Amino acid sequence: MVYKRFSVGVAIRVGLILANVVCLAFIFARTDLFFSQLVLLFILSFQIYNLVHFVTQTTRDLARFLQAVRHQDYSVSFADDAGTHPAFQELHQSFQGAINAYKEVEAQKESQYHYFKLIVEHVSAGIISLNSKHEIVLINKAAEQLLDVQNIVSWKQLQSKRNSFTQAVDHWLRGGSSLAEVVIEGEKRQFSVGVNPVILLGEPYRVVTFSDIKNEIEGKEIEAWHKLIRILTHEIMNSVTPLSSLTETMLMIVEQEDGNQKPLAEITEENLEDIRLALKTIQKRSRGMLHFLNDYRQLTRIPTPQLAPVNIGNLLASVSRLMQGEITKYKASIYVLPVPPDLTIQADAKLLEQVLINLLTNSLQALEDVVNPQIELNAITQDSKVIVAVADNGKGIEADKLDKIFIPFYSTKPAGSGIGLPVSKQIMHLHGGNIKVQSQTGVGTKVELRFPIQTVTFR
Structure with a gap:
């Protein structure tokens, strides 16, 4: 429609110019019509100007539209242009529609930016964004409060004030996370720092997130102490209460009501037998207390791992041979699945x-009274980890007890000491790994020892 109107407008103007030229041709040489010739020449000039102006109107409007978009000047309006030729009204409407669409997009971007900024300002974690020139693009209030700094605009400023924090960040140029100890006003704070590199519009940025975990660590430590104290108190009270009761019974046998010693003539053979049995009970309970304290000492005195290359296949074969006597005793079968011959980690073999002995002992005890008892040892690599698995088809662990099995002195077995798994977990932690347990009652249990391929010792 726009094109048709434009073509008709051009055709009419060209036709009028031709008609004017023809009239000039007829009266060109006549001196008596000199004034008429001047009028026609003036009209012809106006017609040519009008044609050029009409033809270039589209170019001017398009240039004005593109300049507005380029400079994001959305105040430009095509809707209120007075005297606009009908041939360009539809074009102007399209331009105005595009301008309005850009306005809406810009408004949405602005509102999203303010919404994002509001979220960033109200999160409890510190957030800092750095560009490739080490300039701080964004820093929220939480970051300023955690680092106790204000009006920081450059990374160098922050380095001069919080060097230990910036060193932890600069250590992970390609991304990563770590713990950083930062001294602020003489107070040590533990920060969990994460660095994430991103590319935005072709420019590299680093987004640094961090939070103060000192209070969380202290809270967990206090909770662990309370739990340990409850366990120790429970065990000691269980031992001391009967000892106190037996001691009181023996005193009643050998003392009179006034607290003086009874004459030997009043002490019968039956009294002596009661005292002997009480002393045996005290001896037995005392040995139990010593055994408990020895377990506690074992739990708290795990040696630092002496790292050396350990071939997983050889380790599994050695442990299975070592436990063969116990396996035979329980009439169980053990299967060591094929392991890649070069599967090796840095660890303490002992x-x-x-x-592994702790895990196999637990599995054997769970296989008691099970038809066709079996244990399977396996090792694989998965997701940058070496996984050593011990699986059995035993009784399994009840779901409500599964989250308690790593608590010291907690045991699902009546005669269990409750230190095997906690000790194993500590050993894995010292190797930079962890333990994962999966169990289903009546089906069996699978315990996975997960090692990072590049195993390190935490000092």
């Missing part, structure tokens, strides 16, 4: 043997 400590890992202790962990």
Whole structure:
């Protein structure tokens, strides 16, 4: 429609110019019509100007539209142009529609930016964004409060005030996370720092997130102490209460009501037998207390791992041979699945043997009274980890007890000491790994020892 109107407008103007030229041709040489010739020449000039102006109107409007978009000047309006030729009204409407659409998009971007900024300002974690020139693009209030700094605009400023924090960030140029100890006004704070590199519009940025975990760590430590104290109190009270009762009974046998010693003539053979039995009970309970304290000492005195290359296949074969006597005693079968011959990690072989012996002992005890008892040892690599698995088809662990099995002195077995799994977990932690347990009652239990491929020792 726009094109048709434009073509008709051009055709009419060209036709009028031709008609004017023809009239000039007829009266060109006549001196008596000199004034008429001047009028026609003036009209012809106006017609040519009008044609050029009409033809270039589209170019001017398009240039004005593109300049507005380029400079994001959305105050430009095509809707209120007075005297606009009908041939360009539809074009102007399209331009105005595009301008309005850009306005709406810009308004949405602005509102999203303010919404994002509001969220960033109200999160409890510190957030800092750095560009490739080490300039701080964004820093929220939480970051300023955690670092106790204000009006920081450059990374160098922050380095001069909080060097230990910036060192932790600069250590992870390609991304990563770590713990950083920062001294602020003489107070040590533990920060969990994460660095994430991003590319935005072709420019590299680093987004640094961090939070103060000192209070969380202290809270967990206090909770762990309370839990340990409850366990120790429970065990000690269980031992001391009967000892106190037996001691009181023996005193009643050998003392009179006034607190003086009874004459030997009043002490019968039956009294002596009661005292002997009480002393045996005290001796037995005392040995139990010593055994408990020895377990506690074992739990708190795990040696630092002496790292060396450990071939997983050889380790599993060695442990299975070592436990063969116990396996035969329980009439169970053990299967060591094929392991890649070059599967090796940096670890302490003796400590890992202790962990595997603990796990195999637990599995054997769970296989008691089970038809066709079996244990399976396996090792694989998965997601940058080496996983050593011990699986059995035993009784399994009840779901409500599964989250308590790593609590020291907690045991699902009546005669269990409750230190095997906690010790194993500590040993794995010292190797930079962890333990994952999956169990289903009546189906069996699978315990996975997960090692990072590049195993390190935490000092």
